[in-house]
Amino acid sequence: MKKTLSLSLTGVALALSLSAAAQADESASAALIAKGQYLATAGDCGACHTAPGGKPFAGGLSLQTPLGSIYSTNITPSKTAGIGAYSLTDFEKAVRHGVRKDGANLYPAMPYTSYSKVTDEDMKALYAYFMQGVQPVDDKGPQTDLPFPFNIRLSMAGWNLLFADDKPFTPDNSKSAEWNRGAYLVEGLAHCSTCHTPRNALMAEESGKALAGASLGTWFAPNITSDVHAGIGSWSDQALSAYLTTGNSGEGSQAGGPMLEAINKSFSHLTPTDIKAITAYLRDVPAQQINPTATKTQITPAKQVNELELLSGNASEGANLYNSHCASCHQLSGEGRNGLPALAGNAALRRPVADNAVMAVLDGLVPDHGQAMPAFSRHMNDQQVATLVNYLFDNFGDARVQTTPERVKELRAGGNPSPLLAVAKGGMVAGGVIVLAILLFFVRRRQRK
Ligand code: HEC
Ligand code: HEC
Ligand code: HEC
Known part of the structure; x- marks a missing residue:
């Protein structure tokens, strides 16, 4: 009797210490997963790996590059469609070196050239989060299909050799x-x-x-x-x-x-x-x-778009557009009012190009904190947007910066395709030219050392 009691007491003590260890393990892994989630937020993995309206990290977002659309992939722990079969080493290779589990190279639309700086410790936390903290989604989504020669992923190996810096972060x-x-x-x-x-x-x-x-x-x-x-x-x-x-x-x-x-x-x-x-x-x-960025002193003073100019009926087209669409929030002289920013001297009107002001007018702005600005793309044509934006730069910003209806049209369509696209479409010849260019570049680089 006595013996069994002491035995079972040892058993209880053992069970207790085992469960305490399991609990400690569990909370250690919960802490690791939480850390991984924070790091995934800092790395903004969701911005590219989640499509609008799609499930978190299931991929399918189309990234416009000068070479064509590159789709982000499913990085949920699904074994069939995602990275569920990735080991920590596979994961590390993809995130830091741009190499997929099957050995193929990733396109640098995935910022592995920056992520190469992530420490081993943080890599473990990220891995724990993606394996245990993310819901698996069994849908592969659209696949990337770039024109020749960029469809040959091996060409990225050459690119990596030239440009990828996969040295880990070394503190100074x-x-x-x-x-x-x-x-x-x-x-x-x-x-x-x-x-x-x-x-x-x-x-x-x-x-x-x-x-x-x-x-x-x-x-x-x-x-x-x-x-x-x-x-x-x-x-x-x-x-x-x-x-x-x-x-x-x-x-x-x-x-x-x-x-x-x-x-x-x-x-x-x-x-x-x-x-x-x-x-x-x-x-x-x-x-x-x-x-x-033009400093404030370089800016021509606001011409005070006043009501008199409007009443006189002599207001320019730019002023009329501004007064009817924008002045309700940004005020007649661009001075803004509580929470609505001033346009006079605004950073957006001191940039070396007018593109951001055009984009703000076309697409609007929706911050999580504070007030939003509506999109005007449907309410104004290219000529009107250009006239209005030039009016803003003339009166409230760096008057040397201007835009054109042609540029507005391009921006509406998603920006300028790079000459590389045409080259890529040229096919074979282009392939040869690019390989040659890469080789020449490489040779020159080596000579410089
Ligand atoms: C700027 C966009 C962008 C961001 C930010 C981004 N990725 Fe990616 N990622 C991509 C694209 C695009 C691909 C697919 C590239 C291809 O097909 O060659 C990819 C591929 C991957 C792959 C390879 C999966 C596979 O087998 O196809 C992994 C793993 C991955 N990303 C993890 C991450 C993690 C972790 C983060 C955050 C730390 C992150 N990504 C942030 C764009 C991004
Ligand atoms: C309903 C109010 C409202 C109207 C109408 C409005 N805006 Fe705005 N605008 C805002 C707010 C709010 C912001 C700042 C948003 C933020 O903090 O991200 C802003 C910001 C801007 C910026 C700075 C953008 C940047 O990227 O820094 C520009 C330029 C601008 N507005 C131009 C215009 C023009 C031109 C019009 C007329 C076509 C207009 N706005 C109409 C509310 C408005
Ligand atoms: C996905 C692209 C992207 C990333 C990543 C990004 N930025 Fe930006 N950043 C922009 C764009 C575009 C603007 C201009 C916004 C505008 O005009 O309204 C900008 C504007 C800024 C500005 C305002 C500059 C000015 O003169 O008004 C600061 C500061 C800034 N970024 C800092 C950062 C820092 C720090 C990081 C990294 C922690 C970062 N950005 C990451 C695209 C990016």
């Missing part, structure tokens, strides 16, 4: 922990350079011009280096943090288009500590003078 010990955290996020998961760094003719980021501003085909992602005139050097820390978390700097800059989307889905969910780290790092990004 001469800088603070905060700076290093910011650098890790900006250069890695938050992939700011994917949009803000100009690309060469073969679509690779130009490393010597990091964050100096680039056109995304429609929207223009401005220079965000520390340069005081061309970049964000004159912004206060508070304005930068406010812009990254709400889309409104409070000092004349509001986010639109792809930046607003990144803020809504990703940056607004980052912790204040991470936003502070990003801000600290941006302050220190080497200044670049290309793609300058």
